Amino acid sequence: MSTPAANFSEREFVIVQVSRLVEDKKIYWVGGGGEPLSSVLLAKRTNMPNLQYLTEDGVVGPEAVVPFDPLMTMISSRANYRALQWSTMNYAADLAHLGYVDYGILATLQVDRYGNVNSTVVGKYEGGEGRRFGGPGGADSIAALAWRTILVTDQQKRKFVDRVDFISSPGFLDGPGSREKHGLPPGTGPWRVYTPWAMFGYDTDCQLMLQAIAPYVTVEQVLDEMSFKPKMAKKIEILEPPTEEELLILRTQIDVGGQVTDRGRWVELRDGKYCFAG
């Protein structure tokens, strides 16, 4: 049942990677829908049935019925089915303030060396000249209050920048000590960044560090798709590809319509090696 898959999309790859980080004994706050929620739903259906997560609408530990109608990842009967508790947003924020959120999972538009997240504007903020996006939403609270934040983003030069154009949600801001200086609780911050090509952690100086790559890319390819050079782990690991079982669950139960995964390139196993398809 754990046969490595021969065919999968980059998106599927990243969802599977994040799902494997998830632990039964921890509580997650999942930002929005997309990859973060798919990862958690996948984990719940692979080997973590007791996994608990909350979302912005104050739902605690639901047993969501998938798939969802478009955008219906919160305040909907399927997303909130058989929860342990229903409440409202300030309650979710209270739990996060209290330290109950072990991990936050966020999809991000743009991320920088210190794990700061931009979901507000690409380009210049003043005068409305840049390209404007929706704002931090619930991500700011997750990034500020979860003990460890897992970010999911694309491996693209414009998304992986030395300094985000606008800090919508805090990473390590300017480095060690600066979160606390601005009133955020100590011991928190970004922990991992996943892209379809790589996994990053953080060094003790709070700077991004490449730790592992996908089996279908090289370190050079990854670095080419970043606007800055990250720190490098002593040994760069190779991430395990999705298994057939994981993909089956993802495709038939969670992302049935392909809304989440139907972007990015496809990967195939060719002559015992993973490479981009076509």
Next chain:
Amino acid sequence: MSTPAANFSEREFVIVQVSRLVEDKKIYWVGGGGEPLSSVLLAKRTNMPNLQYLTEDGVVGPEAVVPFDPLMTMISSRANYRALQWSTMNYAADLAHLGYVDYGILATLQVDRYGNVNSTVVGKYEGGEGRRFGGPGGADSIAALAWRTILVTDQQKRKFVDRVDFISSPGFLDGPGSREKHGLPPGTGPWRVYTPWAMFGYDTDCQLMLQAIAPYVTVEQVLDEMSFKPKMAKKIEILEPPTEEELLILRTQIDVGGQVTDRGRWVELRDGKYCFAG
């Protein structure tokens, strides 16, 4: 049906007086049980069926089933029957903060010239030498936040003092402007003090003013039972005695066991005049 009663206790008199102040279109926060709650329950059963009150346990607009078991004036099925909303204490305080509480009604142990209320200690606080009581409870919030506070107390020298031994719940503190100085919202404060013998209001300088007396006492008797001389209204009114109807409801529906009213002296109508019995 509105025959003046020929026989009643001082306690019954004061409950009836306060009940007549109550208005259908206002919201009351009733402190504890005793006279304040009895007055409101009586009002609800005379001519104000839609009267709404809340209590410390976050009940909004109950249709209480009387009588209650001893002390069961809150968090009990009879006291909270058919409420409009059930919640908890912080919610009651929120409503009071918001200005929803038109009137607060409080029974007090000791009250002073400025309407300050003592329910903490009679005598010296330091060293525990004075006689100690239970503390402000919910009364402090009522006294601070209700637009108008109605106090109920005994007409006794030791209860009616120039300055209370300990301000448990705020009246006008030291006079005009001092509530605001200590963070209390403007436009609030004590409004009436009822005793079995008299009704007091407040002058523009925030000092207690005798406005009316019971038909069975004289102004001199009232003043004799105060440790200070209050301001006097231009005309001292005579309070109307309870009616037979009011007493019937009070005795048969509300204070059936006599727990609330079975203290103080009895009053009777003798030769067309009210006087103390016996």
Next chain:
Amino acid sequence: MRILEEGKGEYLKVDPDSYRAYVRDHKPHEMVSKLMSEKEAVEKLVHDGDYFAYDCNYFQRGPASLIREIIRQRKKNLWLCGKFTYVACAMLVEAGCADRIDIGFIGFGPWIARAVRENRCKIYEYSNAIMTLRLKAGAMGLPFLPARSFGGTDGFPHSGCKIVEDPYSKQPVLLAPALNPDVAIIHVHQADEYGNARVFGTGITHQECALASKRVIVSAEEIVSTDEIRRDPGRTSIPHFAVDAVVHAPFGAYPGTVQGYYASDPEGVVEAMGAMFRGDFKAYLEKHVYSVNSHEEYLAKVVGTKKMAEIRRRETIKEGYGA
């Protein structure tokens, strides 16, 4: 308690004392029937220039029919509480109803971007949680509430938040200014004619919005008796005295869902999202707002009984959504 940092964004004046006086003088403390049509409620209670909050959003148990009515009545210069929402802010800006937005999360779209560039719309930056906290402060009658988030962001300087030295821990802590909107609209499962209202399931800030706002319109899927409310007071989410108008609006959240009652209409959701992404709500507003005079007419002519039956049928989960 030193102020360490201050945002410079304009914010609705914090004045809990005036709000208290408003509550005393204008909120309906007595039980009076407030049933009225959407038209009447919006005419009476939504004023040009208001700070305006709607709870939830156009797709998720939001007051979609009331938002359409506000657009239909061509309200002007609203200041929007833009938290946890997709298309409604963009619709309101494009329809000419709004010119300021406090942002937690909104579907921004090219139209708002254009309006911002042309200085027709001002943006202030928050997060969803800070906006809901501001409403909570407003609903508690307090001037502010502290929080441990939002500091250090680039949104902070464009907000009304401050960072002070906590006099207890001596650590920096953020303060969020209380928000008391002029008007709020909230869609609920059930309400009685006085405004005692029940929301089943999760939500964003329905109770906070109702208690924090000067004028409150509740639209309800079902009007129930006050006896029914009194039968289960633990289910009451909003007390009558916070509410100024009760509108009976079955399918009031369409094209969105009301959990336990009906599913969203994916087609309707995609149509609205598409208009937002294109930055062109003209056709959408024409079809869904201006072509009809009321929600009843909208249901009859635009939505249709077939669609209504279908979304009811698709909402198979009922557990937890009834008293």
Next chain:
Amino acid sequence: MRILEEGKGEYLKVDPDSYRAYVRDHKPHEMVSKLMSEKEAVEKLVHDGDYFAYDCNYFQRGPASLIREIIRQRKKNLWLCGKFTYVACAMLVEAGCADRIDIGFIGFGPWIARAVRENRCKIYEYSNAIMTLRLKAGAMGLPFLPARSFGGTDGFPHSGCKIVEDPYSKQPVLLAPALNPDVAIIHVHQADEYGNARVFGTGITHQECALASKRVIVSAEEIVSTDEIRRDPGRTSIPHFAVDAVVHAPFGAYPGTVQGYYASDPEGVVEAMGAMFRGDFKAYLEKHVYSVNSHEEYLAKVVGTKKMAEIRRRETIKEGYGA
């Protein structure tokens, strides 16, 4: 934000960061069964010297059986959260379990008065609402919450509250320090084995106590399945991860009431009140606490099946007290 006035009363240290770390390291984030006996729960979770909060009181849906167990185990040097309560503080002081009390309202009685005079018990002054607000601040993970009451009282100087200049309105506003008790006990209608708990009807601060406190014991009239909890998540008052022990305690509030389940026992109430007013709990404690080894034995030997049947029968009102 200037500090204008400061209370000088000792108060439990405000340290939200340490509480967060405690929650991360010690709260049971996973679903594990926590069913245990009262004896075991109190042995494990109530420590000498703890700051100890019980919700409601000995007469009104309070954890009366757990309070008796704490006395039976002769816990020492507890610091009591004395809000909205009659006899329990006096019992705990007289039994030698407690030597500090934060007072909102307690039945004081001559025994505590004597203990205070003899410097065996320290008193700090608050109000019920300020104590519940302190717990709320603790339950929100914040260092303080503002309030518009308690300033100007003679309790204020004996408290941990401060009055500061509100940086928004520039008016004086009170701050109440957050309270994160070491241990809290809460009696509820229903709980599952993990601690997901339901309170029906009104209450004081059950949710706040559970979320604010390091160690939490829930005693429940009924143990229900997690499926039953999941059937109606809107009824959940306390989530499992806040709870460290679940004790099945039918008639756990005796001699008090559990609304909808059983009435109070007026005789039992008067007996306890009488002991308090006399300032002599010796006979009361002997009979109701020390003469038995457990709540089960207490029900069998002291209360008796007749009394239990009677108070169940007298609780005729059920409306609103069931899921």
